[in-house]
Amino acid sequence: MIVVxxxxxxxxxxxxxxxxxAALVKAEQPLILIHGGSSLTNxxxxxxxxxxxxxxxxxxYTSRRTDKRTMxxxxxxxxxxxxxxxxxxxxxxxVNAVGLSGMDGRLWEGTRKAAIKVVQNGxxxxxxxxxxxxxxxxxxxxxxxxxxxxxxxxxxxxxxxYEGEAINVDGDRAAAATAxxxxxxxxxxxxxxxxxxxKFPDESSLIRHIPAKKIDQFMSVAQDRMKKxxxxxxxxxxxxxxxxxxxxxxxxNPISRALEGEGTVIGG
Amino acid sequence: MIVVxxxxxxxxxxxxxxxxxAALVKAEQPLILIHGGSSLTNxxxxxxxxxxxxxxxxxxYTSRRTDKRTMxxxxxxxxxxxxxxxxxxxxxxxVNAVGLSGMDGRLWEGTRKAAIKVVQNGxxxxxxxxxxxxxxxxxxxxxxxxxxxxxxxxxxxxxxxYEGEAINVDGDRAAAATAxxxxxxxxxxxxxxxxxxxKFPDESSLIRHIPAKKIDQFMSVAQDRMKKxxxxxxxxxxxxxxxxxxxxxxxxNPISRALEGEGTVIGG
Numbered sequence: 302m303i304v305v306x307x308x309x310x311x312x313x314x315x316x317x318x319x320x321x322x323a324a325l326v327k328a329e330q331p332l333i334l335i336h337g338g339s340s341l342t343n344x345x346x347x348x349x350x351x352x353x354x355x356x357x358x359x360x361x362y363t364s365r366r367t368d369k370r371t372m373x374x375x376x377x378x379x380x381x382x383x384x385x386x387x388x389x390x391x392x393x394x395x396v397n398a399v400g401l402s403g404m405d406g407r408l409w410e411g412t413r414k415a416a417i418k419v420v421q422n423g424x425x426x427x428x429x430x431x432x433x434x435x436x437x438x439x440x441x442x443x444x445x446x447x448x449x450x451x452x453x454x455x456x457x458x459x460x461x462x463y464e465g466e467a468i469n470v471d472g473d474r475a476a477a478a479t480a481x482x483x484x485x486x487x488x489x490x491x492x493x494x495x496x497x498x499x500k501f502p503d504e505s506s507l508i509r510h511i512p513a514k515k516i517d518q519f520m521s522v523a524q525d526r527m528k529k530x531x532x533x534x535x536x537x538x539x540x541x542x543x544x545x546x547x548x549x550x551x552x553x554n555p556i557s558r559a560l561e562g563e564g565t566v567i568g569g
Numbered sequence: 570m571i572v573v574x575x576x577x578x579x580x581x582x583x584x585x586x587x588x589x590x591a592a593l594v595k596a597e598q599p600l601i602l603i604h605g606g607s608s609l610t611n612x613x614x615x616x617x618x619x620x621x622x623x624x625x626x627x628x629x630y631t632s633r634r635t636d637k638r639t640m641x642x643x644x645x646x647x648x649x650x651x652x653x654x655x656x657x658x659x660x661x662x663x664v665n666a667v668g669l670s671g672m673d674g675r676l677w678e679g680t681r682k683a684a685i686k687v688v689q690n691g692x693x694x695x696x697x698x699x700x701x702x703x704x705x706x707x708x709x710x711x712x713x714x715x716x717x718x719x720x721x722x723x724x725x726x727x728x729x730x731y732e733g734e735a736i737n738v739d740g741d742r743a744a745a746a747t748a749x750x751x752x753x754x755x756x757x758x759x760x761x762x763x764x765x766x767x768k769f770p771d772e773s774s775l776i777r778h779i780p781a782k783k784i785d786q787f788m789s790v791a792q793d794r795m796k797k798x799x800x801x802x803x804x805x806x807x808x809x810x811x812x813x814x815x816x817x818x819x820x821x822n823p824i825s826r827a828l829e830g831e832g833t834v835i836g837g
Contacts, residue, residue, distance in 0.1 A: 345617075400672075405669075406665055452674050
């Protein structure tokens with residue numbers, strides 16, 4: 302099993318990604334796809350008059366402020382436009398894709414954070430009406446059932462709380478949890494850069510390999526959204542995934558190239 | 570099997586519908602749910618600066634003009650906000666719902682109309698960039714697989730063309746096709762009126778029963794969106810569904826009441 306996460310930043314080429322996925326499916330490579338949608342969510346939030354807000358946790362991680370209205374817009378973009386446009390691209394290429402959110406069939410379950418401590422505009426705040434959490438359980442039975450029936454699962458946040466509420470979860474970390482649940486050979490994380498960059502945004506400073514033991518040292522190199530990708534990689538390694546590749550989602554055959562070692566290879 | 574269609578007009582009470590569904594699931598009643606989203610799609614289309622347009626076919630049926638951008642908004646609303654809000658309501662009531670569009674796993678397949686002849690502002694036009702069609706095939710294998718695993722399928726347009734494109738299909742007629750594929754005992758169609766009204770919008774003029782043989786006579790009574798519901802009922806009857814009920818989606822226990830004969834009972 303290979304788990305592929307397609308980032309939600311601008312610049313990724315979804316047609317080239319779909320071409321490569323179709324070729325891999327044709328070669329009978331077992332796959333699960335996970336995607337994001339953050340850039341389009343920002344845009345649609347602005348258009349709908351509910352501009353995006355970002356909060357920084359006291360430990361220094363940035364995340365989307367997800368009140369009830371943000372969750373509606375989030376679902377529109379992630380589960381609606383993004384998910385179905387990927388499903389359509391795959392179906393047009395003969396891949397029988399099934400798009401699901403982490404809520405459906407409780408695919409991704411976790412605890413909703415009752416209160417999150419954040420720093421916003423330099424001030425500490427406690428948010429109690431935020432719908433965020435972390436994937437703790439993956440519904441292997443449903444995913445295996447779909448795979449056995451010959452479908453390609455295309456998964457997207459949100460996940461679901463134990464109480465049944467939609468919760469915003471980080472897509473990279475959800476991908477790591479999914480890869481771990483399947484004991485996947487590899488987790489490929491496609492974004493709009495060639496991998497982890499020593500001197501962001503200088504693409505020539507690509508870090509080609511990070512041994513598993515040294516991953517902790519690279520947290521400080523990661524900028525912004527890359528931080529959570531590195532965190533997801535740490536979690537995936539800790540859960541036994543042998544190889545994680547941060548790779549370029551703008552190029553031809555992005556997944557095949559990542560499997561051949563292009564990008565930043567972590568572990569293996 | 571009972572197939573329940575929840576309309577997408579304003580005024581339906583989704584919480585009461587979910588309460589009733591949860592009770593029916595608890596009583597082990599096999600169910601499939603289908604929903605619409607037209608009213609919210611109109612609103613979001615306005616907000617996103619792509620106002621809804623409606624066209625009338627030369628045979629007199631009104632439908633949504635669905636160009637590529639409309640389809641994106643349609644997917645955002647139907648597959649995103651509407652579908653996931655229903656899945657969430659069910660999950661919060663202990664029902665393990667799985668939300669899918671007709672595109673996923675080619676659940677609802679049909680021919681995309683290459684050209685549609687319409688009357689718009691009194692003028693005849695031929696539209697070639699419209700993404701509409703009709704459900705011709707229902708993927709029973711996937712739905713049965715999900716039901717056997719204990720999930721409640723929550724289905725929504727769009728459907729998918731044989732070429733893999735998203736196509737807008739009428740939800741009531743898709744529900745009829747789904748009920749027919751399952752040889753369902755009943756098809757319940759919930760909307761924001763008590764049923765088919767002799768003198769629309771006078772709710773006291775409810776037609777309580779239409780014998781199967783007489784359905785054709787009632788096409789002329791149906792107004793606007795009700796026309797397609799009657800057409801769906803005709804199709805369902807023709808395909809062997811014994812009983813179709815047009816019922817009120819604003820009240821307590823709307824499905825149970827429909828099963829007990831409230832609303833407009835067609836056939837059976």
